[in-house]
Amino acid sequence: MPNTVVEINNLVKRYKELIALDNFSLKINEGEVFGLLGPNGSGKTTTINCMLSLLAYDKGEIKLFGEKMTPNKREIKSKIGIVSQNVAVFDELTVYENVEYFCGLYIKDKKLRKQYVDEALEFVDIMDFKKFYPKKLSGGLLRRLNIACGIAHKPELIIFDEPTVAVDPQSRNKILEGIEELNKKGATIIYTSHYMEEVEQLCNHILIMDKGKKIAEGTSDELKGMIKNTESVVVNVRHLKDNAIEDIKKLHHVYDVKYMNNILTIKCSGGKHNITHVAEYFEQSNLDYDRIYSELPTLNDVFLEITGKELRDKE
Amino acid sequence: MQVFKAFMKIVKSNKAGIILYFSICVLMTIMVASQYKDDNAAGGFSSLGASIIVNDSDKSELSKAVVKYLKSIHDVTEKKYSDDDVKDLIYSDYYIAYVDIPEGFMDKHMTDEALEIDTVIDTSRAAGNYVSLQLSSYIDGILRFENAGFSLEEAVKNTNEAVDTDSFIDLKETDSNEKTSNSKTYSLFLFLPYAIMSIILWCLLPAVLRFNVKDVKDRTIVSSISTSSRNIALFGGSALVSLIVYIGLVVFVSIFLKGDIFSTKWLLSIINMFIFTMVTGCMLIFIASFPTTSVLKAKDIIVNIIGLGFSFLGGIFVPLEVLGDGVKSVGKFLPTYWYAISLEKIESGAELADLTESFGMEALFGVVCLAAGLAISKLSIYIKDR
Structure with missing residues (x-):
């Protein structure tokens, strides 16, 4: 049985009247890539801050590596690496000096530290920029520097708090690949994000939270299995009449139909050939359509179905 | 040690500002010292030929x-x-x-x-x-x-x-270049608070603030070094830089004083300056306790307002006797005013015991700043947790 790296039991955190964490519990095992998914303000960062003893909490218990976490547990802290949402580096220090500084907070031996710093720079692929000052780096490179600062001391538990916000696709892929590699090397990862695609791609265990509460937990497939929707058939069609929509609603396995902006979304529960049935209906009714395709449920659908709202703010 | 080393690197990165303010200091010292060019060794008066x-x-x-x-x-x-x-x-x-x-x-x-x-x-x-x-x-x-x-x-x-002794008074025209009646020690030490405030705040404020940026601070706190080690390193770095600035200025000014160094006036003046340096350190703690991002953005304005404002209102740039009553009553709340008062007392031959009040008032400003700074820091931690 794998060791438990993080264990949070019935955590309560209040900001005056607002309950940021409401009897929140989670368990993360060694070697997992644990996704903490939720909309902005759901309590993801508060959970992380409580875990790291950066925030005091009102009730509950937090155990890291089997020990109760307190601000003075330096031994536990030395096993943790944090990659914050905002780039946390010094503008006045070069790329190398920044990584060396943060690594030096953990590694006292100069030789070993140099080796670790070089490895971290190689890992995030910014060795060529080691003499640059952060102001001279692009957004993507800055994010990679931020990661290098968090992982240089080779922590056993790495917390990534929305590391890909405002990052170009190329850098985003590089970051995600890097996280996978760190996990392969043995690090346990906590990944918080409101980008469901990333969490789905990366995490082998996902916890969805909202308003400080856990609303679902499991693997991506387990979460999708919790909801009614198994397939959505989308048809691009113009001038669809109401009676046609009513007819489609009566098709087998269809439980919800929406028609907006010439896009017809048919939600199905169960069934293997739903797209064929819909296409046949259009053929038989002599209705023209531009395009028809099928979509499998996403974590957003899971969130939408459980909470009745979108996981991600419309951008 | 890691925090201390990074702190010193950041301080060094502000060298342009340090050079600028030190150059101003050099210029002012030379200007003040040049007024005393014709003084004899005894520092008394000399007759002017006509x-x-x-x-x-x-x-x-x-x-x-x-x-x-x-x-x-x-x-x-x-x-x-x-x-x-x-x-x-x-x-x-x-x-x-x-x-x-x-x-x-x-x-x-x-x-x-x-x-x-x-x-x-x-x-x-x-x-x-x-x-x-x-x-x-x-x-x-x-x-x-x-x-x-x-x-x-x-x-x-x-x-x-x-x-055949030096005359008791200067023979000079009232409309010609008048010489100051104060000693060189007084004149050279008078403008130093401006240099101290500018150099210390300019180079230390951004460095301290960088370490207080939320994410950097969090990342440091969650590491295996303790919060107190971090704070001690920052305090030690600030104290060391302040001490270097203090010693540098004392040595520099003393070069121009030649025979006057190690006199009672000189010793009391450097004590006065030391107190002021510590007060500036306390001011730094006070300013750095405010929200980091806002202070970082307004850093230049803050340094100039404090440096110039305190100097004008406290009788550093303009002699106290020239200042109006209104300005003086404001100045009494500033350390520069009490620095200037102390220096005037030293000039008129006061001993250490006579300076207790003015030194005390100067130090009191520092104590108030320190207490307020610590209270604000505590309050911000309390607000963060609530």
Whole structure:
């Protein structure tokens, strides 16, 4: 049985009247890539801050590596690496000096530290920029520097708090690949994000939270299995009449139909050939359509179905 | 150690500002020191020479002694002019006095008659009056020695010796470049608070603030070093830099003071400056306790407002006696005011015991800043947790 790296039991955190964490519990095992998914303000960062003893909490218990976490547990802290949402580096220090500084907070031996710093720079692929000052780096490179600062001391538990916000696709892929590699090397990862695609791609265990509460937990497939929707058939069609929509609603396995902006979304529960049935209906009714395709449920659908709202703010 | 090293690197990255403010300090020191260029080693007053015309029609032993005496002080032109020419020369500012020693001057002396020297001066100018005063004093001195039983030769010699010390007052025009009546120590130490505040705040404030940026601070706190180690490193770094700035300025100013160093004035002045350096350190803690991002953005404005504002209101740039009552009443709440007061007391010969009040008031400002800074920091932690 794998060791438990993080264990949070019935955590309560209040900001005056607002309950940021409401009897929140989670368990993360060694070697997992644990996704903490939720909309902005759901309590993801508060959970992380409580875990790291950066925030005091009102009730509950937090155990890291089997020990109760307190601000003075330096031994536990030395096993943790944090990659914050905002780039946390010094503008006045070069790329190398920044990584060396943060690594030096953990590694006292100069030789070993140099080796670790070089490895971290190689890992995030910014060795060529080691003499640059952060102001001279692009957004993507800055994010990679931020990661290098968090992982240089080779922590056993790495917390990534929305590391890909405002990052170009190329850098985003590089970051995600890097996280996978760190996990392969043995690090346990906590990944918080409101980008469901990333969490789905990366995490082998996902916890969805909202308003400080856990609303679902499991693997991506387990979460999708919790909801009614198994397939959505989308048809691009113009001038669809109401009676046609009513007819489609009566098709087998269809439980919800929406028609907006010439896009017809048919939600199905169960069934293997739903797209064929819909296409046949259009053929038989002599209705023209531009395009028809099928979509499998996403974590957003899971969130939408459980909470009745979108996981991600419309951008 | 890691925090300390990074702190010092960040301080070093602000070297442009340090050089700028130190250059201002150098310039001001040189300007102030140059005013004292002609001072003698004892630091007392010296006579200033003036251009005068002397006509010695007597050519006697006594008249020659008078001319010699005048030559030892003034730039003397020996010539006889007509009354009209004399008036022209004096009123056109070429000369400040015309001294005419009449024929029979010595004879009058021998017969104990009253001695008379005709002196034409511009009465509107103090220097002309002073030449008359010098003459009568000199002759009076000779007469006194003779009355005491000395021969004329001995009386002249003794009078020359008596006047061969630096004069008690400056001979100068009221409208010419006036010399300050304060000592060089006072003048050089007076403007140092501006340099201290500017250099310390300029180079330390951004460095301390960088470590207080939320994410950087969090990342440091969650590492294996303790919060107190971090704070000690930042405090140690700030204290070291402040000490270097303090010692640097003391040494630099002392170079210009030459013989005046190690005097009581100098020692008390450097104590005064040390207290002010510590007060500036407390001001730094106070400013750094405010939300980091806002302070970082307004860093330049803050440094200038504090540096210039405190200096003007506290009597650093403008002497306290020139400041209006309203400004002074505001200034009393500033450490610069009490620094200037301390320096004035030191200048007037105060001992350490006499400075307790002004030193205390100066330090009190620092204590208030320190207490307020710590309270704000505690409050922000409390707010964060609530």
